[in-house]
Amino acid sequence: MIKNISVLVIFLTSLSAFAQITEADFNLVTKAFHDEYDSELIVKNQNISINPASSPAMIGFWWKLDEVRAAYSSLFDKDTQILTHYLFLFGGYARMKGMTRDGVAATLCHELGHGIGGEPYKNYEFEDTDVSVEGQADYFAFRYCLVRIFKRLPPAQSVKPLNAYTDSICKTVPDASYAFCMRAFQTLESERIFFKLNPDDPNSEYEKSDPSIVVTVNKDPYHYPSSQCRLDTMMNGILGKERPRCWYAP
Numbered sequence: 001m002i003k004n005i006s007v008l009v010i011f012l013t014s015l016s017a018f019a020q021i022t023e024a025d026f027n028l029v030t031k032a033f034h035d036e037y038d039s040e041l042i043v044k045n046q047n048i049s050i051n052p053a054s055s056p057a058m059i060g061f062w063w064k065l066d067e068v069r070a071a072y073s074s075l076f077d078k079d080t081q082i083l084t085h086y087l088f089l090f091g092g093y094a095r096m097k098g099m100t101r102d103g104v105a106a107t108l109c110h111e112l113g114h115g116i117g118g119e120p121y122k123n124y125e126f127e128d129t130d131v132s133v134e135g136q137a138d139y140f141a142f143r144y145c146l147v148r149i150f151k152r153l154p155p156a157q158s159v160k161p162l163n164a165y166t167d168s169i170c171k172t173v174p175d176a177s178y179a180f181c182m183r184a185f186q187t188l189e190s191e192r193i194f195f196k197l198n199p200d201d202p203n204s205e206y207e208k209s210d211p212s213i214v215v216t217v218n219k220d221p222y223h224y225p226s227s228q229c230r231l232d233t234m235m236n237g238i239l240g241k242e243r244p245r246c247w248y249a250p
Helices: 023-042 101-116 134-150 164-170 178-195 227-239
Strands: 046-050 070-077 082-089
Touching (some): 023 082, 046 101, 070 101, 134 178, 164 178
8 A cells, every 4th residue: 555756655554563573574474475476577577675775774764663554656667667566564564463474464465466456446647557446455465465475484373263153164165275264364363453453443353244335446546445344355355255345346
């Protein structure tokens, strides 16, 4: 979600942070992204840059910030014809109480989803490249990205069912492993902790769903679906289901 210099900037909510994962953990996550996506993107004249340092003085700058933010931006270099997807995750987000290494991976998957997640796109008149709407970035993260990153990022905790409900639905998942489903649901706990920081929309439950049915996709650059709708989207991604109608309209 962030931008300038023909670049888009979409910030998440800024809040105080608590110590959680380490910079070494974060570096393991970023390495997994580069290992998984660099070779695929370079043949498309694209690349990713995570918490970029524009000068030696900027090394570690984003990690030291205590704001709870994550962001996406892109820049097309006309000289090299390379499109760079910039993924930002401030240290305060990673150090948020309840955040995990897999939670950071999911957030970076979401940010990458803004760049390569596909339609539907936000209405950015000033933007040279397409930017996927929030719901699509959520869906991309849990349907396509995390399953790839997990193959390169060993779990930092034991993988086990959250409860009887998640255990039962993961046993019905088609074309995906039970272990991935369990790990992905554990990852959702970090997402739900973040949702709870929004005083206007803190609630999301696994056994509930957003009953809304939209007629058209809201492509406003600053629109976010409800917390419950976002959780529904992420769960559908894990379970291999279609995007929910609370934000998506075919």
